[in-house]
């Protein structure tokens with residue numbers, strides 16, 4: 628498919644080839660406060676985020692995805708994506724903010740960075756960096772990501788240890804803190 632449309636107001640991608648809905652129950656152990664997560668699962672198991680992608684899996688090809696990250700918190704930790712490394716570690720990615728406010732957390736070994744995202748902002752995720760998005764706003768945080776078709780998703784080490792930093796709400800603002808479970 629050579630062309631497509633996205634509804635920029637709602638963040639809805641037409642003609643997607645793959646989609647994933649991640650609910651609270653798909654995020655077990657990703658947040659600090661497991662009790663708060665369990666409670667949330669019992670009280671309706673809300674959607675944390677939705678991904679709509681057009682994929683082209685060959686080397687040299689490009690895939691793209693819209694992520695709609697809903698607003699909310701588990702305990703004091705903002706809703707976030709699982710986060711991943713690329714299976715092929717030397718593949719980068721481009722993120723373009725479409726709606727709402729968030730952070731893009733990137734980590735390579737001990738090196739960790741976070742960049743604020745908003746509509747119109749472009750962020751480059753260089754090769755070798757794991758990446759996770761966090762919704763620090765009150766509405767949906769929507770972004771477009773473009774990545775090599777053969778990049779692949781590696782969730783393993785992030786699912787086990789998380790990132791070195793967590794993003795929590797503190798006095799009405801976001802704060803980036805050391806992850807007590809790191810290492």
Ligand SMILES: O=P(O)(O)OC[C@H]1O[C@H](O)[C@H](O)[C@@H](O)[C@@H]1O
Nearest residue numbers: 678692693694708709710711772
């Ligand atoms: O895959 P997650 O870490 O849950 O992140 C959600 C999604 O974010 C971006 O849209 C990436 O381009 C997708 O490849 C990824 O699936």
Ligand SMILES: [Fe+2]
Nearest residue numbers: 713720758774
């Ligand atoms: Fe990625």
